Amino acid sequence: MSGRDFTERDIHMALDGELPGEDRAGYEAWLAANPDMQARRTRYAGDAEALRSAFAGVLDEPVPARLTRAALGEKPVVVERRRPRWWLAAAAALLLAVGGAGGYVAASLGGGSHDDSAQDQLAEEAIAAHVVYAAEKRHAVEVPASDLDHMETWLSNRIGMKLVAPNLSDDGFQLVGGRLLPAGGHRAAMLLYEDAEGNRISLFVTTEPAAHGKGIYAQSGEGPRAVYWLDKGYGCAVVGSLPDNRLSEVAKRAYEQLIAGMIS
Known part of the structure; x- marks a missing residue:
């Protein structure tokens, strides 16, 4: 023993x-x-x-044709219709989220080609996770920031990419910890941060090999917003209820550190 x-x-x-x-x-x-x-x-x-x-049914679904074409080097086919929203309600219900999760609109930050389906999915999953877990006091994360090395290694192994938690102390946010979540047919890492006033933001990171784009995804009325990027084989969304300009500034610094961590 x-x-x-x-x-x-x-x-x-x-x-x-x-x-x-x-x-x-x-x-x-x-x-x-x-x-x-x-x-x-x-x-x-x-x-x-x-x-x-x-999520068993989703995980067992065949690989989308657009991802197969991308893997074979073919040019992606852009579909104009937007992704259905039914899954967001199901995920929120499963995770005991509160209501009012509908009515999202996307606002482009400019630049990059667009795959609305992938962008919508990333932003909606990130917001749904934030709504559920940012409100938790004792069980918001699975691994606390005090076990940072293990958290980074564990989440990196699970999502299939190197993840280094950004240091957002200059923006007034301290890392609370992280957790592993389902993300469509992939896995996602969620990192939770909190400032001195108790405001929380989260980083939602997953692999997304075929999509590119960036923007702000906002909930109509009150509610958290997501600043997102899809590039370099991964997707990242920073979610919070901060004013858009501050959320964008924090998201930019988080994005820069995530990229630096991936190539270090």
């Missing part, structure tokens, strides 16, 4: 099948001696199963 100390990190490793076999007995004994950690493991496992069940 392993004599080492266990932490919440080991819960994630066990659920992901990454806990070394020689640590399993010690881990189970640790859970038995710590009912709060046992309850947390049960909740995390239940959340993961609920998400897998809810």
